[in-house]
Amino acid sequence: MYMSWQTYLSDHRERFIQELVDFVSIPSISALPQHKADVRRAAEWLTARLSSAGMQNATLINTAGHPAVYADWLNAPGKPTILLYGHYDVQPVDPLDQWVTPPFQPQIRDGKLYGRGASDDKGNIIATVQTLEAILRTAGQFQVNVKCIFEGEEEIGSPTLGPAIAEHRDLLACDHIFSMDGLQWGENAAGILVGLKGMAKLQINVYGPSTDQHSGLFGATLQNPATALAHILAALRSPEGKVLVDGFYDSVRPLTAQDRAHLAAVPFDPAAVERTTGVPALSGEPGYSPLERMWARPTLDVNGIWGGFQGAGSKTIIPATAHAKITCRLVADQHPDQIADLIEAHIQRNTPSGVRVTVEKSSGAYPFLMSPDHPSNLIVRDVLTTLYGSAPYYVRVGGSVPVYAVFERELGVQPATMGFTLEDEQLHAPNEFWRLESFDKCQLAYGLLLHKF
Ligand SMILES: [Zn+2]
Structure with a gap:
């Protein structure tokens, strides 16, 4: 028996990084029909990996499109149930000639793993699954019931996830949802997502x-x-x-006054936006920053x-x-x-x-707005504060992510976000990469999160 899950993670780090390489090697491009079988192969790979981690009932949930992956561990009677969400599909890779190394032959350079999906979102998924394994192999159990749902259609707008969740409402019922498809503010600063626009x-x-x-x-x-x-x-x-x-x-x-204080605390330089967009001055609704x-x-x-x-x-x-x-x-x-x-x-x-x-x-x-003081966000705040040594910013996004409204509508639970992708990691672009430092952070974060219950 290992001393702790952290020791287990560091002892198996080489194997775990190889698993990230294997996962990223599968070209699970949801948008392209010629990759349909690859998307399914990635789902099957992930299902097997959840089982080998010690999760139970790992299975594919077939949808009208690409399958979702489900697994659970429900041996903490009377304790809350958390649902972990991520997506194993990836964006197309063109223009291919701009990749330094081929998108599905991942390579590590300067502490970064290059490959399509490394950062968005396969890295976050595999790191979390490995943490589940580390805890189950060391402590033998979680202090909370754990369910996982990993979809294969996020990059095409989750068209079949809504019906699939509605059909499996009982299977997916939970008290908290944590999405690992999300950004941190920076290498040394954390952020909690509280709003999306519709x-x-x-x-x-x-x-x-x-x-x-x-x-x-x-x-x-x-x-x-x-x-x-x-x-x-x-x-x-x-x-x-x-x-x-x-x-x-x-x-x-x-x-609210709290909203405005949270927004004012986020570092923001209007002059930098003027420079990057090339406009003479910013413009917009009067009375608001x-x-x-x-x-x-x-x-x-x-x-x-x-x-x-x-x-x-x-x-x-x-x-x-x-x-x-x-x-x-x-x-x-x-x-x-x-x-x-x-x-x-x-x-x-x-x-x-x-x-x-x-x-x-x-x-x-639909727009999405979650209270910073939502119990799930309080847990994420605790974890990120421990990890980064400072309190996270409360951030929002001007874009839309359909899956948030789907969870809210079908399961009645607002998802909190805790992903370890950074904005500069070439998401959806050539030479996508993930920092191995983020790999370690993600493992640690989900281990801490599971111990908050
Ligand atoms: Zn994503």
């Missing part, structure tokens, strides 16, 4: 005459669809960025406008149509369908006479 999507079509018309003959008597569209768009948003759609902010949860706007306030953006003559020189027409695509980034508790309806109504109210307007709405995404 999304609403629309296309506006403005129709005037049935074909383009001569502006000299008809210009004074026909409404111009392109000009009408400009009026419609101007009515949606102030020049600074405040959304003018009636009711748009009604369901937005206001920032740039970081508050980026992470915690909703937006409305025109993503594209087209219509009329686009060629060289001029063409004197009244165009028949004009179009625009719009997306909104939403925050809690905005509902994507309700926001799309409000925008449509606002567009109809602000359409000049003489044109017909249609609005096409496509399916959106």
Whole structure:
């Protein structure tokens, strides 16, 4: 019997790194049909690895798409149950010629393991599974019931995870969810994810005459669809960025004093954003700091406008149509369908006479907001504070991750995030890598987490 799980981890480090290499070698690219069998092979590899770690009931959960992997250890009666989440699928690898070494022939250089999926998210998964093994082989048990769900479709937006979870609600029932698909703030600073934005999507079509018309003959008597569209768009948003759609902010949860303090504590340099984006000045909704706007306030953006003559020189027409695509980034508790309806109504109210307007709405995404003081986040904060020697920042992301809303909706549990990926690790890009230092941190973190119960 080993003295401790930490000793076990360091004694088996060479084998464990080789396992990371083996796992990353499987090209489990979920987006590409020609890799379907590889995705399944990665799922089977992971299922076998969970069993050899001492986890029980390791099995594939078949879905309409790529399978998910499940395993559990439920021998702590009366104790809480935690569900560990990650994804074993990876992004495509092109442009292939920009990789220094082939994406599925992982290589270690300068303490970093290079290969597709090393950082996002296979490294976090294998490190955690190895920690489960270390604890089971040393202590013989956990102080808590443990379930694992690793999906194979995160990189394509988790299309079948929702139905799969709904179908296996009892199997996956739990008190806490910890996602290992997440970032730390930096090598020496930790972060806890508390918010993600949702999304609403629309296309506006403005129709005037049935074909383009001569502006000299008809210009004074026909409404111009392109000009009408400009009026419609101007009515949606102030020049600074405040959304003018009636009711748009009604369901937005206001920032609390604690939220604002947490956001103000995060290091942020507006001048650096101006430099990297090449703009003369930042802009956005008045009354909020740039970081508050980026992470915690909703937006409305025109993503594209087209219509009329686009060629060289001029063409004197009244165009028949004009179009625009719009997306909104939403925050809690905005509902994507309700926001799309409000925008449509606002567009109809602000359409000049003489044109017909249609609005096409496509399916959106729900925002996610979790209290910093949620019991799962308190555990993560304890672990990260021990690991980094300082308190983590509370961070948010302006993007959307569908799986968070899926867990919240289907299992009634908000997932806390504790992953050890860093932003500079070429995620989704050539030469993705993971620091072996993060490998050790991840193992230690999940070992500490399991001992918090
Ligand atoms: Zn990921």
